[in-house]
Amino acid sequence: MKITLAMRGTMKKKYGAEERILELPEGSTCHDALMTLGIDYRDNKTLGFVSVNKLRVDIHTELHDGDLLKAFSKVYGG
């Protein structure tokens, strides 16, 4: 399946602003998509949350063909 991955906020600065089309095996999750690009969110204090098709989802949510996955940075200042 093919999905689109996009960074948002300061994730763009860290991992690139361009949208990527990823070819992933069926059953792949948001976690898998990020790891495919070497984005290990577990060691990463920048990632806040991910959304699929404008819905916030858990990082282990399964993706489907045509999904738009976005990774948003944490925003915490005031």
Added chain:
Amino acid sequence: MDIRYTRNIGTITEAEQQILAGKAVCVIGCGGLGGGVIENLTRMGIGRLTVVDGDVFDDTNLNRQVLSNQDNIGHSKAVEAKLQMKTINDNVEVFSIQTRLDTENAADIIRGHDVVVDALDSVPTRLALEDACAAENIPLVHGAIDGWNGEVAVVMPGSQILHEIYGSWEEDPTVKGSNPSFSPAVVSAIEAAEAIKVLLGRECLAGKLLTIDLLNHEYEVIDF
């Protein structure tokens, strides 16, 4: 109706203006976000405002915190907020609390308000505030900034948006936040608008997070 509210009418009705005069809002934080929120709500004619901050102004606040100026460095942010709002609209009853909100005092501070506004710069305090608002059954308007980026959400009691976005929070001491003048101006204005909508029962960002990227002009609403 007080003539000062004439230009509010059309955006809201005269009846809604009256409703605002009977409402109470608690703003937690009187810095970059809080200053803008407090001024907007004061000019809109909220009946009662409680402004909370344990900090004092310093020189690094001058680039963005609208309540700070070169003459009030070292002064309490909460007290300054009250003093300055009195010069703008003395119809508004303003109470200042000079303390840092924490898990112990949060419920007592927010109790009795119709809406609470998060204008904080601390994630652990935000999480404590979300818990307290849930326990007291009070809607919470969340806002945060980071450089060119910002976000706003309305957390209705029962939802846990802040725990969802900050749940895995770990302080990174190597990261110093960057906050220019315009990001808090934008986000605080949206927070004030959302607070007004909640108070008037209008459709708002309940259960949603508005993400703002002023550098690339990307604005998205994410469902939670």
